[in-house]
Amino acid sequence: MKKNILVKKIMFYIILVIIWQAISMSDIWPNNIFPSPYEVGEDLAYMIADGSLFFGIGTTLMRLIIGLAIAIAGGVTLGIFMAKIETVNQTIGSLVLGLQSIPSIAWVPLALLWVGPYDGGIIFVTVIGAMFAVTINTYTGVKNIDPHYVEAARNMGAKGTQLIANVLIPAAFPYMISGFKQGWAFAWRGVIGAELLFSFLGVGFLLNVGRQIHDVSQVIAIMFVIMLIGMAVDGFIFKKIENKVMSRWGLR
Amino acid sequence: MTKLETKGIVKFFKHESHQLTALGGVDLNVEDGDFVCLVGPSGCGKSTFLRIIAGLEQPDEGQVLFDGKPVTSTGPERIMVFQEGALFPWLKVQDNVEFGLKMAGIPKDERAQISQRYLDMMQLTKFSNSFIYQLSTGMKQRVAIARALVMDPDVLLMDEPFAALDAQTRDLLLVEMQLIWEKTKKTILFVTHNVAEAAVLGTKVAVFSNRPSKIKKLIPVDFKRPRLTEDENLLGIQQEILSELRPEVKKSK
Numbered sequence: 241m242k243k244n245i246l247v248k249k250i251m252f253y254i255i256l257v258i259i260w261q262a263i264s265m266s267d268i269w270p271n272n273i274f275p276s277p278y279e280v281g282e283d284l285a286y287m288i289a290d291g292s293l294f295f296g297i298g299t300t301l302m303r304l305i306i307g308l309a310i311a312i313a314g315g316v317t318l319g320i321f322m323a324k325i326e327t328v329n330q331t332i333g334s335l336v337l338g339l340q341s342i343p344s345i346a347w348v349p350l351a352l353l354w355v356g357p358y359d360g361g362i363i364f365v366t367v368i369g370a371m372f373a374v375t376i377n378t379y380t381g382v383k384n385i386d387p388h389y390v391e392a393a394r395n396m397g398a399k400g401t402q403l404i405a406n407v408l409i410p411a412a413f414p415y416m417i418s419g420f421k422q423g424w425a426f427a428w429r430g431v432i433g434a435e436l437l438f439s440f441l442g443v444g445f446l447l448n449v450g451r452q453i454h455d456v457s458q459v460i461a462i463m464f465v466i467m468l469i470g471m472a473v474d475g476f477i478f479k480k481i482e483n484k485v486m487s488r489w490g491l492r
Numbered sequence: 493m494t495k496l497e498t499k500g501i502v503k504f505f506k507h508e509s510h511q512l513t514a515l516g517g518v519d520l521n522v523e524d525g526d527f528v529c530l531v532g533p534s535g536c537g538k539s540t541f542l543r544i545i546a547g548l549e550q551p552d553e554g555q556v557l558f559d560g561k562p563v564t565s566t567g568p569e570r571i572m573v574f575q576e577g578a579l580f581p582w583l584k585v586q587d588n589v590e591f592g593l594k595m596a597g598i599p600k601d602e603r604a605q606i607s608q609r610y611l612d613m614m615q616l617t618k619f620s621n622s623f624i625y626q627l628s629t630g631m632k633q634r635v636a637i638a639r640a641l642v643m644d645p646d647v648l649l650m651d652e653p654f655a656a657l658d659a660q661t662r663d664l665l666l667v668e669m670q671l672i673w674e675k676t677k678k679t680i681l682f683v684t685h686n687v688a689e690a691a692v693l694g695t696k697v698a699v700f701s702n703r704p705s706k707i708k709k710l711i712p713v714d715f716k717r718p719r720l721t722e723d724e725n726l727l728g729i730q731q732e733i734l735s736e737l738r739p740e741v742k743k744s745k
Contacts, residue, residue: 388578391548395566396592396643406595410582489581490625 275457284461292446293465300431300442301469303359307366308427312420315371319378319419320408333379336372344369344430348437362434362442369430370423377419381412414485421478428470443469495559495679496522496545496647502553502704503540514540516704517554522647527673527680529690531737532700533744538683541700542649545681546572558647568592571645575652577636579624585635586611586620592643610638613672630661637669641676650682654689663721666692670718687733691726692719699736702743709736 257277264276271279287293318336322329347368355361385408393407409416435444443466450458486492503515514537522528530538543549545556547566556563558570571592579588587594589610590603598606611617614634619627627635633653640648654662666689673680673693684690690697694713701708713729 386578388574388576389580391566392572392574392578393591393595395546395548395568395570395572396639397568397595398591402595406591407580410580413582485582488623490623 272454273456275460279457280461280464283455283457284464287446287458287461296441296443296446297465297469300435300444303362303366303435303442304427304431307363307431308370308424310363311367311370311423311427312374314367315374315419315423316378316409316416318371319375319416320382320404322375322379323382329379336375339368340372340376344426345433345437347430348434351434352438357438357440359440362431362438362440365434366427366430370427373422373426374416374419377422378412378416381415381419382408384415385411414489414491417478417482417485421474421482424473424478428473432466493524494521495524495526496520496681497557497560498541498545498554499557500554501541501544501551501556503537503544503549504552505537513704515544515551516706518700518706520698520707520710522679522681524646525677525679527682527693527695529694529697530681530683530700531685531687531690531697531733532705533702533737533741534685535744536700536703536705536740538700538705539651541705542572542651542681542683545647546570546649548572568596568643569646571640571643571648573633573636573640573648573650573653575655577632577653579632579635579639581624583624584620585616585622585624585627588624588635589616589620589638589642591639607638607642610641613641613675614638614668628661629656630658630665633657633665637672641672641678645678647679647681650680652683652685655685662689666721667718669693674717687730687737688721688726690733691729692721692723697729697733699733700740702740708740711736 260277264271264274268274284293287296318332322333322336344365347365351361351364355364389407389411390403393403398406431442432444432447435442436448439445439448443462447459447462447466450456450462483492498518498520501515501518502513505512505514514535518541520528530541532538540549544551545563547556547563547570550564558567563570580591583591586604586607589607593603593606607620608617611620614637616631616634616638619631619635624632624635636653654665657665670693672678680693682690682693684693691713697711697713698707699709699711700706711729711732713726715723715725715729719726
């Protein structure tokens with residue numbers, strides 16, 4: 241069954257590349273506008289060979305990881321406060337919902353003016369983009385905790401930070417993990433978008449360079465890289481964590 | 493010696509727009525080592541009464557005295573066993589059992605030693621590395637009891653812990669519960685809606701009246717243990733409990 245699906249997928253992509261190759265050979269568009277898969281692959285190989293691709297990926301991932309770590313730490317803290325203190329929810333909570341509706345790319349001008357066109361500015365956009373999704377999911381998770389868990393834990397002597405670390409966070413974790421997933425997705429969009437506009441190293445920067453030198457095959461090659469990294473993080477990191485949590489709880 | 497005393501416990505409840513008096517002044521004296529079963533019509537507030545003793549809720553009037561001192565919050569000397577167990581699904585069985593010890597800052601090795609004793613007592617050794625969802629309902633209640641006993645509380649507060657079990661599993665646990673009580677000498681308050689269960693377990697059975705509830709009658713049960721649900725000797729006690737309970741249940745309908 242599973243093998244069957246894999247065969248289908250591989251067949252699909254092979255056919256897709258063949259169609260792509262056929263269109264590029266048909267002379268509907270000139271090659272510098274619609275490059276062939278081979279040319280895209282060639283560009284990718286160049287970028288790998290001269291190291292620019294890995295340097296770009298490394299730079300972007302460094303920004304992403306720092307940004308996401310700050311967003312998760314901040315979002316979890318804020319979410320717990322919102323869930324536990326009603327006044328915080330009624331005040332800051334409403335602001336969080338509002339801020340969440342701003343696309344992270346809209347923070348770029350402010351980041352440029354406040355922090356400047358450096359790593360810090362890009363990380364700022366990443367943090368802002370990811371944090372509120374983490375906050376909202378943590379809030380929902382903590383609100384949905386079976387009150388008996390907290391009562392039992394308090395009865396057994398847990399209080400304060402002990403209660404937060406040993407009960408609130410693990411009990412809310414199934415919700416929090418979807419917050420992290422959303423947060424990562426927003427962070428990934430945010431970091432690439434910011435890099436495009438800041439034009440200061442990273443994968444988004446390479447994309448912009450491709451546009452500036454009218455190298456369509458480089459643009460497409462970088463887009464492939466962005467897609468592959470996205471799929472890898474979703475499929476390996478988050479899927480693994482999620483499966484582990486769900487199987488512990490017996491939800492899967 | 494009096495271990496636990498409640499004096500005129502009153503608890504109000506908001507029901508839609510009007511206020512109900514759930515507990516209308518409950519007085520109860522529990523001696524050290526008593527096994528008191530609390531029965532009453534559903535909605536009479538017997539579970540709330542237990543929660544007040546645990547310190548999870550505050551009474552609107554009256555007070556709870558533990559060893560003569562007023563109870564104001566939860567404490568490790570009064571441990572509650574919840575109906576659904578309230579076990580933590582993110583922890584393995586052994587970590588669930590050790591939870592209270594961990595909170596108390598007891599080092600890992602020592603925790604393992606202590607929990608081992610109770611895992612053995614509750615016949616859970618084989619399951620110490622299982623997750624909660626992998627256990628049957630009966631096993632879950634064993635874990636919940638082990639987790640409570642590990643705290644070495646003076647008083648065990650049990651809120652219908654066997655309500656969700658099938659008859660065979662319940663019979664087994666009823667016998668084990670008596671052995672545990674004899675072995676550990678704990679004072680136990682046990683809420684149940686099952687009259688046979690109350691007669692088997694209790695040294696005393698407290699029958700709650702309908703709202704506003706008080707303790708209508710405290711019936712002593714003096715038979716040798718371990719008692720079984722099918723013991724004919726207990727039929728008389730069951731009838732006595734029922735004759736007190738029935739009119740209250742009627743009033744509550």
